[in-house]
Amino acid sequence: MTHTQPAPPPAAVPTEAPPLILVGNGTRVPAGLDETTRLADLVRALLPEVRVEVGYVELAEPALDEVLDTILVESGAAVVVPLMAGPGGHVRQGVPRAVEGAKARHEDATVIPTRHLGSPQPLIDAIHQRITAARDTWPADETDVVMAGRGSNDTDANADHVRLSRVIFETGGYRQVLSAFIQIVGPDLPQILHQYYSSGSRRIVVMPHALFSGRLDESVRRLVDEFRASHPDAEIRIADVIGPCDELAEVVAQRTRRAPSGPAPRPAPART
Known part of the structure; x- marks a missing residue:
């Protein structure tokens, strides 16, 4: 008599979206920091299931490195979206180096960087x-x-x-x-x-x-x-700068939803 073995239970599928880190250039102008905070609130409204935090490359707190460490210890994963329109030094060097450093400190963590915002x-x-x-x-x-x-x-x-x-x-x-x-x-x-x-x-x-x-x-x-x-x-x-608006929040949300999997890009060499 043949006995059929019961099928193993299906593997658990993670349902929680990884936290999102919005990366600002950083500024000493208080209005710019306030606008970045307001954008984060707009993104939270579009992605209510996602934890959204802000980190800065320079000139302001919290620093990107600190935010990455906190998120990866607590959640083990993060999506990183640079709040930068063009592919300048922070996009080519600052953000990738911070991501690589975080992955070296948290070897089991997953960090998913996205491209800069561009001009959609x-x-x-x-x-x-x-x-x-x-x-x-x-x-x-x-x-x-x-x-x-x-x-x-x-x-x-x-x-x-x-x-x-x-x-x-x-x-x-x-x-x-x-x-x-x-x-x-x-x-x-x-x-x-x-x-x-x-x-x-x-x-x-x-x-x-x-x-x-x-x-x-x-x-x-x-x-x-x-x-x-x-x-x-x-x-x-x-004219006013673009500022925290629905259009910018939607572009960030789209970057988050379409975030690719895989390793972060290596930092580009500094240009002389």
């Missing part, structure tokens, strides 16, 4: 909203726009900023859209403002290409004030 359609929509609010009653086709980026030693990051300006031009109906940089590379913001002014432009919107308040938009305001002082007939309006 929701963020393009948010930029148009900020420009529209700044230009107010000015017709789009009578408005010149400057996309003001930080500037980087990373050529890809600079190229992404220039590409975004083209996308904003083709999708916004503005008279012109040009790129400017605040540091390291050119053309700088005063150069582009002078170029617009020399061509007869008197209605200009400067859009700081930043997720949160910080040194970038502070520099933009200072440079615009200096230009206004010597060109009083030019109307220059400064």
Whole structure:
């Protein structure tokens, strides 16, 4: 008589989503830290089943290393989303090194990094909203726009900023859209403002290409004030940064839902 062995119980399938760590650049500007905290709240509302924490690469607390250690001790896994629009130094070096260091300290843990945010359609929509609010009653086709980026030693990051300006031009109906940089590379913001002014432009919107308040938009305001002082007939309006908004929260949530499995990318060598 043949006896059928009972089937073994099915293996337990983990149902809890791993915690999410939002990685900020870090800033000494309190408004920027407050905006990052508010974004985390928006992401929690979209992902109520996920623990969401914030860690910073520099200049602010809690540091990314500390948050990674806490999460991996308590949960054994984490998804890491850089709150960074372009592939600059923090994306290529700072975040991967922190992830690699955490994995070395917690050998049995799983760390799932995602790519930087880039410029998906929701963020393009948010930029148009900020420009529209700044230009107010000015017709789009009578408005010149400057996309003001930080500037980087990373050529890809600079190229992404220039590409975004083209996308904003083709999708916004503005008279012109040009790129400017605040540091390291050119053309700088005063150069582009002078170029617009020399061509007869008197209605200009400067859009700081930043997720949160910080040194970038502070520099933009200072440079615009200096230009206004010597060109009083030019109307220059400064758009708000993208800030904590539904569009940005949705992009972060999408990165989290689509987080790939597998090892973290190795840190890229520093560029000289």
